[in-house]
Amino acid sequence: MDHLPVFAAVKGRPVLVIGGGEIAARKIAFLLRAGAKVQVVAKALNAEVQQLADEQKLTWFATAFDESQLDSVFLVIAATNDRALNRQVFEAANARHRLVNVVDDQPLCSFIFPSIVDRSPILVAISSGGNAPVLARLLREKIEALLPGNLGRMAQVAGEWRERIKAFRTTTDARRRFWEAAFRGRFASLMAAGNEQAAQEVLAQEMAEPGSTQGEIILVGAGPGDAGLLTLRGLQVIQQADVVFYDHLVSDEVLELVRRDADKICVGKRAGRHAVAQHDTNQMLIAEARAGKTVVRLKGGDPFIFGRGGEELQAAAAAGVPFQVVPGVTAASGATAYAGIPLTHREFAQSVTFVTGHYKADSVPFDWSHLAQSRQTLAIYMGTMKAAEISEQLIQHGRDKATPVAVISRGTRRDQQVNTGTLEQLENLAKNAPMPALLVVGEVVQLHDALAWFQHSSGTDAFDGAVVNLA
Known part of the structure; x- marks a missing residue:
């Protein structure tokens, strides 16, 4: 391990930044979020840093670097294009035992900035030791996706309850079990749902009556x-x-x-x-x-x-x-998108109707005359077993038998299959379609050939993972 991971408390502490350009601006923004008292040394400031100075969020300390400027600061950051100046800053900081970071120059760093997932007060830092910062950033993005946005507030609420929980859970093991259950259970869910009052009520109930929640x-x-x-x-x-x-x-x-x-x-x-x-x-x-x-x-x-x-x-x-x-x-949205079939389109369909082909025997029958109207898309779930009836009823109630249709099997999956044809061919298209399958009826299906992007090919075998057109 080449670096010791440490979270430094810079709030209210002076941090010296040498440089006033774009790179310096990024570091300054980072430091200000952590509450540091930022002092800048630079010949000139870019617009972003100048605005911060005008708003008195930082101090433009000097226009030229002098080693004595390091005597009263906590951290030092060099963010200039002058390599000689950067090295001077590094050596002077080292001589004074000040932690220093020269941006994008790993050998001239006694500390490095990690990629950070910020759910304050929860912080996750990822570092490659300066070897692969882009990889660290990509890992940060993955971790970002796993950590709920409310995590920080949940940690704050837990902190507010710590002393009360200690009074009821007198051993470390008991407190650990309490918080593990809370962070995995109803308390965490209510916090995620934004119901903080109910979440705190759950903590109170579990504290007073263990196992009652x-x-x-x-x-x-x-x-x-x-x-x-x-x-x-x-x-x-x-x-x-x-x-x-x-x-x-x-x-x-x-x-x-x-x-x-x-x-x-x-x-x-x-x-x-x-x-x-x-x-x-x-x-x-x-x-x-x-x-x-x-x-x-x-x-x-x-x-x-x-x-x-x-x-x-x-x-x-x-x-x-x-x-x-x-x-x-839902399947109608996902499967059709992967098949390159827009559910609506200004030229072909002004509405879309979701229909199930699997219904209770005593339920109200379909309004076939409504479903048979043109210039609308029908997305029919669980309809393969009733494909013949669907085709017959739609044609009988006025839908053109040449209306384009598609049967999308196992939509969005690696073995997705899309079989296209006309309404009068729907029964044959659906007969041996792998499940689950979605039936799509409407003029938008004709856009499939131009817009299909997912595992699309023009084949002749109806069930080899290729696209089949029976029209």
Whole structure:
């Protein structure tokens, strides 16, 4: 280890910056965020630094460097294009045992600036020791995505409660278990939801009555398959879950992102073959939450679009179990985008309708005359088994049999297939389509050939991962 990671308290301390250009401005902004008293030595200041000086946020100390300027400062930063001056600053600072950083010149640094993830008071610093700063920045971006924006405020609230918790949890081990449960459980979820008062009430309840706080159910949309389409909030939640109930539409790539020690339980349903009855799923979710666990119900696409998420939360509400919802990218949006089919387009479709081909036998039948109107797009979920009926009814109610259609199988996934043709060919297109599949009806489908970008090729085999056009 070439550098000792240290977080320096510069608030209210004098820091000398030699240089007044763009690079110096970046360092000055960084120092001001940390509360440093910035003193600048430079022949001239660029507009940004000059404005800070005019606003008295820093002091333009001198126009020329003198070694005596180092005698009363805490840190030194040289940010000039004059290598000889930079070396002079470095050597003078070293002689006075002042920590010094010469920007972009690693040998002339006794300390380095890491890439920082700022969730004050939580700070994460990443450094390559000056060897690969771009790599450090890329790692910072990955970590940024994992840390909720509310993390800093959550840490502040925890700090406000530390002494009270010590009075009730008299051993270090007991306090550790308390905070681990809080940061993984309902307290953290409520903070993320912006409900700070309720979050503090949870801390108070758990402090007074250990084990009395029940868990919660978080309904999460996993998107249509590509793990990159999982939302940032969805990723954060599944990495905090104690138990995850998932369905068959959730891809293996998304499941790989679930917290390693979480229990994963499949409660998926397939047409004509229900592995777990909906009522049983509801009861399992409620039981695990009542046991104090953070329960994630992970559903393909968006849980409120033909995902029965509303039914599951109705059961949770009736049982008095708290819940949250994290929306997901629905299949109609994700799969069509990956297939190069805009759902709306000024020249072809002024509206889009989401329809399910799987419905209760006693439900109200479709308004086929409305669905058959031209210049609109139909995105039909779970419609392959009723493709013949859909085609027949749409044509019978006035939709042109030559209307372009597409069957998108396993949309956004590596083995995505897009089969295109006309409305009268829909039954044949859907007959052997791999599941899950989305049916798209409308003039926008003709844009597919020009706009397809994801694994697109012009093939003749309907099921080799290529695109097939039967028109």
